[in-house]
Amino acid sequence: MQTKIRVLIAKAGLDGHDRGAKVIAAALRDAGMEVIYTGLRKSPEMIVEAALQEDVNAIGISSLSGAHMTIFPKVLTLMKEKGMSDILLFGGGIIPHQDIEKLKGMGVGELFTPGASTIEIVSYLKTYSQEHLA
Numbered sequence: 001m002q003t004k005i006r007v008l009i010a011k012a013g014l015d016g017h018d019r020g021a022k023v024i025a026a027a028l029r030d031a032g033m034e035v036i037y038t039g040l041r042k043s044p045e046m047i048v049e050a051a052l053q054e055d056v057n058a059i060g061i062s063s064l065s066g067a068h069m070t071i072f073p074k075v076l077t078l079m080k081e082k083g084m085s086d087i088l089l090f091g092g093g094i095i096p097h098q099d100i101e102k103l104k105g106m107g108v109g110e111l112f113t114p115g116a117s118t119i120e121i122v123s124y125l126k127t128y129s130q131e132h133l134a
Contacts, residue, residue: 005033005129006056010047011040012075015065020092024060027118033125044074052082057133058109058125063093072103088128092116 009025011018018040025035036054038047051059059079063071068091075089092112095103100111110124 003133005058005125005133006036006054007033007058007060007125008036008038008047008051008054008056009060009062010038010042010050011062012042012044012047012071013063013065013067014041015063015067016040017064018062020064021060021062024062024092024118024121027122028125031122031126033122044071044078047075048078048082048084051079051084051087056087057129058088058090061089061091063091063095066094068093068095068103069099072108073106076107086132088125088132090124092121 007028009021011021021037025037028035036050036056038050047059061071061075072091079087079089088109090109090111095111095113103111112121
């Protein structure tokens with residue numbers, strides 16, 4: 001029996017645009033996943049602590065403010081410090097292609113840019129969970 005995928009969706013830093021994060025959260029819930037939405041303006045420390053407390057399988061960060069090259073690496077560092085190597089960090093937003101490649105090289109999973117479909121994101125998480133949570 002497969003366990004339900006638990007995903008934390010987070011908005012970090014001063015980014016106050018949360019419509020996309022809420023759409024993704026709803027799509028993941030509709031696909032049968034348990035979703036915890038942190039709300040706006042969370043620090044990397046708050047995101048990682050919430051992920052630990054909620055025992056999630058994945059953390060999804062929405063980044064529209066241009067701070068992705070600060071936020072994602074900080075979250076990754078905190079995850080490593082807390083022994084969370086089994087949790088997927090993925091995200092989306094306004095992220096230039098060259099930065100996507102750098103972040104993936106650091107260990108971030110898929111990064112979805114504007115126009116990505118919710119079906120694509122759901123499929124990614126389901127495939128990841130089949131490969132890593134079985």
